[in-house]
Amino acid sequence: MIKLFRNNGMKAVLLLLDGLLIYFSFLLAYRFLNHSGSPITEWDSFLQNMPWLALFTATTNYFFNLYDLAGRRKPSQFLFNLFLAQLFIAAELIVYSYWMSSFRLSPGILFAAFLIQMVLSFGLRLLLFYAQSKGISVKRTLAIVTPEAGDLATLQKMMLEGKPWFRIERILQVGDVRAEMPDGWWVGIEAIWIGPGLSTSAKAEWVRLAGQRNVEVIMVPDFYELYLADAEPQQIDDLLVYSLMPPQLTLPERVLKRMSDIVISLLLLLIASPVMLIMFFVIPLTSKGKALFVQERIGLSEKPFPLYKFRSMIENAEAATGPVLAGKEDARITRLGQFIRATRIDELPQLFNVLLGHMSLVGPRPERAFFVTRFKEELPHYTYRLLVKPGLTGYAQVMAGYATTPSDKLRYDLMYIKRYSFLLDIRILFQTIRVILQREQAKGVEPSTANPAPAVLALSSLAGATHLAHPAANSLDPNPASAQTLTPSQT
Structure with a gap:
């Protein structure tokens, strides 16, 4: 019940507050721009x-993930989504005002209400984030x-990116775990990673031990x-069982997806055609070779x-290296190529x-046969993503x-395939707009680090109260003072 209220209850509260913000934003806009009082006809039109x-507002905010409170996200991404949502809402109001003659909305009122609602919405979301990161949920x-290097790399990311929500008090390196867990390790601990x-x-x-201590x-x-994630509970006689279906789309889902693909892609081609025509002329002028690049990929x-x-x-x-993923500041990328990759124009x-x-x-991005073969060897579950069509995004x-x-x-x-819905596709398309404008997620791969352990150790020393311990296999030392403290030279 608490979890239900925390998620659905807070969504309902945010939805209600967004509705009130619309009312107050337009009310203030009318008051600011009409000192003698709001024009009755315009105000009545607004109320109707x-x-x-x-x-x-609610629909656009939903597609930009502004009611998704289950995750822990940075305020910059959240607020950028809010900014884009406000722009879309303003455009929707302009179209609506031309379509409905009964809705009279002057440009000045629209612009003022847009700015006021932006400030109020930003303030509301920042207040929620501040309460979470500074007082309630750290x-x-x-x-x-x-x-293992993988564990240490994820811990490093946790310590860097999870600061608003988690403070790593102790770090235990374990080779094996017994059922006994001394209570001394749990004093003051509110979460385990x-x-x-x-x-x-x-x-x-570890999950059992954490559950016992809430x-x-x-x-x-x-x-x-x-x-x-979406397993169906079933009963066979007195047995409770889970039914797990392969991660693939049903026939109705595939039909709806195909119809929406055709309609939306035709619309996008119409909108993007001027940019595409320019690229066909500019790319050969700025570097040797054809504008269009054709490469074999693996699909459904x-x-x-x-x-x-x-x-x-x-x-x-x-030609000289064979298949290689593009890296950060890759010398093979042309100057124009850097721009069209960052803005995703190259994908049009x-x-x-x-x-x-x-x-x-929308779907998993298609890969070349060379990388598919390699990933299938390293990741046995990789073949499941080939059960659906690859996607543009x-x-x-x-x-x-x-x-x-x-x-x-x-x-x-795999999460996308298991939880597929038409609305999820629309949300991903809206989120793609944010990715294109921010460009941060288009950066190439960084050179791999041979040993991430020293970086983690350095971070642990900066974290203040963290303590990196290495209990012996099959034992857990309840006394941090007696545990082995590792230094970069020892790793």
Whole structure:
């Protein structure tokens, strides 16, 4: 019940507050621009159309994830979404005012109300974030990791990016875990972070121990655990069982998805046609080679297809190296290519792939056969993402970045397939607008670090009260003073 109120209850409160903000924004706009009082006809028109304005606001905010309170996100991303939502709402009001003759909305009132609502909405969301990050939900956290590089890398990200919500008080490096957990380690702990390198039995034991003490558990899900996200509980005699279906779309979902792909891609081609025509002329003028680049990718059911892109690299960029992922400040990328990659203009020709049925607007990004073979060897669950059409954009592209590891991208792709809906596709398309404008997620891969442990140790020393311990295998030392403290030279 508490969890239900925390999520759905807060969404309802935010929805109600957004409706009130619309009313007060237009009321203040009318007062500021009409010192003698609001014109009766305009104010009456506003009140009559208030339900439609509230619907526009709620729907647009939903598509920009402004009611998604389940995650822990940075305020910059949240507020950028809010800014884009306000722009869309303003455009919707302009169209609505031309369409409905009964709705009289002067440009001055619209602009003033837009600015006021932006300030009030920003203030409301910032207040919620401040309450979460500074007073209510900063949790003292115990991190349990293995010495594996992957665990230490995720811990480093947790310590850097999770500061508004978690303070790492202790870090335990464990080789194995027994059921006994000395209570001394749990004093003051409000959450535990479980590294992905721990075995399934070890994770289950830590979850049990945390549950006994009413402590939140934060962990990177294993791939099989993602399948449980929408598992259907069933009963066979007196047995409670879970029914898990393969991660793929149903026939009605595929039909609706195909119809929306055709309609939206035709509309986008019409809008983007001037930019595409310019690219066909400018790219050959700025670097040697053709404007259009055709590359074989792997699509639905592992069938290859020709993928179309505007060329962003020098001609024959991989002639000497073979298939290589683009890196940060990659010398093969042309000056114009840097711009069209950051703004995703290079992907526009793939709208023809969508019309031809090779791709969908939303889905896992298609890879080359070389990388598909490699990822299938490293990630046994990778083949599941080939059960749906690849996409022009995807859940991994809006939630992660170009440099995100293949395993983390795969988690997002599998989550998308398991939780597919038409509304989710629309939300991802709206989020793609944010990604294009911010450009941050288009950066290439960074050079890999041979040993992330020293960086984690340095961070732990900066964190103040953190303590990196390395209990012996099959034992847990309840006394931090007697645990082995590692230094960079020891790792």
